[in-house]
Amino acid sequence: MKDIENRKDIELMVNSFYALVQEDKLLGPIFNGVINDEWPKHLDTMYRFWHTVLFHEPAYKGSPFSPHRKLPLQAHHFERWLYHFNNSMNQNFTGKIADEAKWRAQKMAEMFMYKLNNNSF
Numbered sequence: 326m327k328d329i330e331n332r333k334d335i336e337l338m339v340n341s342f343y344a345l346v347q348e349d350k351l352l353g354p355i356f357n358g359v360i361n362d363e364w365p366k367h368l369d370t371m372y373r374f375w376h377t378v379l380f381h382e383p384a385y386k387g388s389p390f391s392p393h394r395k396l397p398l399q400a401h402h403f404e405r406w407l408y409h410f411n412n413s414m415n416q417n418f419t420g421k422i423a424d425e426a427k428w429r430a431q432k433m434a435e436m437f438m439y440k441l442n443n444n445s446f
Contacts, residue, residue, distance in 0.1 A: 328420025332376060338426065339371045342413040351405050355398070378429055379422055398441060403434040 329338060346352045347364075360367050373384040410430045414423055 326417065326419045329379060329418050329422040329426065332372065334418070335372050335375045335379070336368075337417055338414065339368055339375060341417055342410055343368060343371070345409040345413060346406070349405060349409065352402060352409070355402070375426065379426055398437070400438060403438055407431060407434050 376384040
């Protein structure tokens with residue numbers, strides 16, 4: 326395995342992760358219910374988001390929290406999300422940038438939960 330090095334790697338990261346999310350019995354109904362047939366658009370947004378986060382190159386504009394604030398999400402949803410994210414990462418990548426992606430996903434989950442629990446939007 327290798328580290329995340331380019332856009333193609335980010336696409337693999339995002340695609341493998343969201344394939345698990347779409348099939349998950351807990352997360353799938355939420356994500357599929359909101360995204361419907363817009364998965365290609367959502368995946369492209371996620372490619373740009375992670376490219377910006379991991380390579381510090383402006384590819385994504387927006388607020389990642391906004392689309393999630395009205396979803397019925399609780400701690401167990403974020404735990405499952407992180408479970409799939411980390412497993413997907415561990416199956417596909419190893420290295421400094423892969424570790425940063427897992428760290429950033431953890432911090433993002435914590436921040437989203439804080440905002441949802443404290444109505445901090």
